[in-house]
Amino acid sequence: MTRRREFNPDSYYHVIMRGNNRQPIFSTKEDMNELKRAFLYTHKRYPFTILAWCFMTNHYHILIKPKEDSLSKIMSMVNRRYSYSYSKRFNHVGRIYQRRFFAKEIASAHGLLVVSSYIHRNPIQTSTPLVTRLAHYPYSSFPYYWNEDLPAPPFLDRSFLSTLMPFPHEKTNASYCQYCLKYRQKVEEDMKTEELETPEM
Structure with a gap:
């Protein structure tokens, strides 16, 4: 019998989802857009808040807090929607994910800053950086913090992390x-620095 995981409804979680055998299941621009659409579709049905996300070619990271429904229900719908799209577009048979999603509760202000920054730095932490500037990586929430004039997806809260900045930092998105x-x-x-191909921009 599979042990049911318990989640604190008042906490944010660092969630990671990987492709089976670390295969690049998010390698094209269309893949990235389909994954984002899966989050938008799910958000309309099971509202949630995301503080940071980054989609890489073989995995993705999010820092998420459910509003009413369980994290398991949210992630199940997101991953099911994307898996269906991927299988249909590439005539793929079989699972595309390595295993069920990883989730770790982040319960402190310092933890939220560290994990969100770690998520945002993913494109430059690979053995060969995917971009020279984080603001240029389009499959991350970082550009929305960098340029507050960009219209953000409805699930992104870009007003909270800046309030956690410790002294002497200013409590702004620029800081x-x-x-x-x-x-x-x-x-x-x-786990380790990965060798990843640059996704289509």
Whole structure:
């Protein structure tokens, strides 16, 4: 019998989903757009808040807090929607994910800053950086923090992380972005630096 995981409804979670055998299941621009659409579709039915996300070619990271429904229900719908789209577009048979999603509760202000920064730095933490500037990576929430004039998806809350910035940092998104750029973060889920192909931009 599979043990049911318990989630704290008042907490944010660092969620990671990987392609089966680390295969690149998000390698094209269309893949990335389909994954984002899966989150938008799910958000309309099971509302949630995301503080940070980054879609890479063989995995994705999100920092998410459910509003009413369970994290399991949210992630099940997102991954099912994307898997259906992927299988239909590529005539793929079989599972595309490595295993059920990984989720770790992030319960402190410092933890939220560290994990969100780690998520945002993913495109430049690969053995060969995917971009020279984080603001240029289009499959991440970082550009929305960098340029507050960009219309953000309805599930992104870009007003909260800046309030957690410690003294002497200013409590602004500009200051948060500099924090992300300046400090290399390491979290327990950081297995190793990966060799990844650059996704279609």
